[in-house]
Amino acid sequence: MxxxxxxxxxxxxxxxxxxxxxxxxxxxxxxxxxxxxxxxxxxxxxxxxxxxxxxxxxxxxxxxxxPAATLSRGYGRRTTGFRLATPADTADTVGDEPLLLYRKHGPAVTVAVGEKRAEAIPRLLDARPDLxxxxxxxxxxxxxxxxxxxxxxxxxxxxxxxxxxxxxxxxxxxxxxxxxxxxxxxxxxxxxxxxxxxxxxxxxxxxxxxxxxxxxxxxxxYGQPVVFGGTPRQTPADTPFTLLTGIAFPRPLVDYLKKDYADTFREHLDFPDHYRFAPKDLKKLDTAEGLYLTTEKDFVKLAPLLEESGADLSRFFYLPIEVxxxxxxxxxxxxxxxxxxxxx
The missing domain is CATH 3.40.50 (Rossmann fold)
Incomplete structure (x- = not known):
């Protein structure tokens, strides 16, 4: 209606x-x-x-x-204007998706952000004339x-x-x-x-x-779950886990997990797309038992927070995907x- x-x-x-x-x-x-x-x-x-x-x-x-580059506006970042991604950048400085691409391809691929792409491209070519x-x-x-x-x-x-x-x-x-x-x-x-x-x-x-x-x-x-850090004592295939997402349309992922991880998929904590996770969100997680699985895009935002909080990274996994x-x-x-x- x-x-x-x-x-x-x-x-x-x-x-x-x-x-x-x-x-x-x-x-x-x-x-x-x-x-x-x-x-x-x-x-x-x-x-x-x-x-x-x-x-x-x-x-x-x-x-x-x-040599290739990718350019986006950097949705969700707290900076403005043209910027080249570096190892020091975070989701706050370049956006979660550009950071994900940089972690996967950099430095072989130049990752840049800029709202006005007609202005950003000449600056990108000046910075990387070999592109x-x-x-x-x-x-x-x-x-x-x-x-x-x-x-x-x-x-x-x-x-x-x-x-x-x-x-x-x-x-x-x-x-x-x-x-x-x-x-x-x-x-x-x-x-x-x-x-x-x-x-x-x-x-x-x-x-x-x-x-x-x-x-x-x-x-x-979908690939095999990858642990955030350390050596996992359990995996989502053999231990109950909670799915944690901040993506626009998680239904295909949920359907996949219900089918291939039917015995261990416990619940889904669904946040809005490009959600900016904060320390308060970590307090809501059940830290007593079980594992957590998230997406690659959410991983680049969650990992720094978990490291700062001293969480046991071996209990957190992300799921790689490919076309x-x-x-x-x-x-x-x-x-x-x-x-x-x-x-x-």
Whole structure:
């Protein structure tokens, strides 16, 4: 009922975003084109489509072309302006997702943040003149920068063509904004998603895409739990554990744990996306017994707090994840190669 009441405001919001996009489409608003291959990863929906795992995947794939960087606004940080990630940075200084990428790829990959990416990219190139590629994280609505390849992600559990603009829905702009995409990746798919259902989703996507735009399907591959520090006396596979998350849409993770860790998964402490954990939150944890499992993104925020508190790190684990294409991965990689061939 509330969603229907808010629908007129969704139309108003959608109209505002349409006008903004019109200014960029007609080149009335200025657009910056980076001088090196640039890949943009983003979505139409607010939060939770798996952008960071996809950026991680792309960074692994493009490093063979030369030094690469990733640039995002650094959502949730307490600093402003352009900044390069260093070993001294925290989630407060660069944001949780950039810090996660830096911990996984640095120093092989340059990780930078900056709200105004059209201004940040020249500064990034001045600081790292050897760069051969930039991956823009969460940049689908950042129209001042024109990337060579624009990837639109949509969560299988919350497909954008079944949603509405804010505040009556979770879309950042109207559905036809998908026409800017060079490819669509449906993320967080079940491992055994039938070809018939894939084809049905393609048919439902088609009205919102350019005719030549390919649609890919990818799921999440979960790794083995990794202990925060020290040698674990128990693991989540053999000891009851509590899941602790601060992500936008934890349902796929919860479903996975209920299936693969059915005997030991005890409860789920669910915090908002990009939640800034504080010492008071640690006091709420049951420190008497059991283990705790969290995500990689939450790990980079929790680990410093736990170390400061003197907690037993061997009782805290995080679960690594990777993107896993259900099919046609070679075709996707060929598409990813296109900006580098064009600029060679």
């Amino acid at each position: 509330l969603t229907r009441l808010l629908r007129p405001l969704s139309w108003l919001y959608g109209g505002i975003t349409d006008f903004r996009n019109y200014l960029y489409d007609k080149q009335i608003s200025r657009v910056y084109r980076p001088p090196i291959p640039t890949v943009s990863v983003g979505n139409l929906t607010v939060g939770g489509t798996g952008k960071t795992p996809m950026v991680d995947y792309i960074l692994h794939q493009i490093q063979s072309y030369g 051969r590629a930039i991956v823009l994280d969460d940049a689908y609505q950042h129209r001042p920068v024109q990337a060579d390849l624009t990837l639109l992600l949509t969560d299988y559990n919350r497909l954008f063509f079944r949603d509405y603009p804010f505040p009556g829905g979770r879309l950042r702009e109207r559905r036809h904004g998908a026409r800017r995409a060079d490819a669509v990746v449906v993320t967080k798919c079940p491992d055994l998603l039938r070809e018939a259902e894939q084809q049905q989703i393609r048919l439902e996507l088609a009205p919102y895409l350019r005719p030549e735009v390919p649609v890919f399907f990818a799921g999440i591959q 896993q294409f259900l099919n046609r991965e070679a075709e996707f990689l060929q598409l990813l190669r296109r900006p580098f061939v064009k600029n060679s």
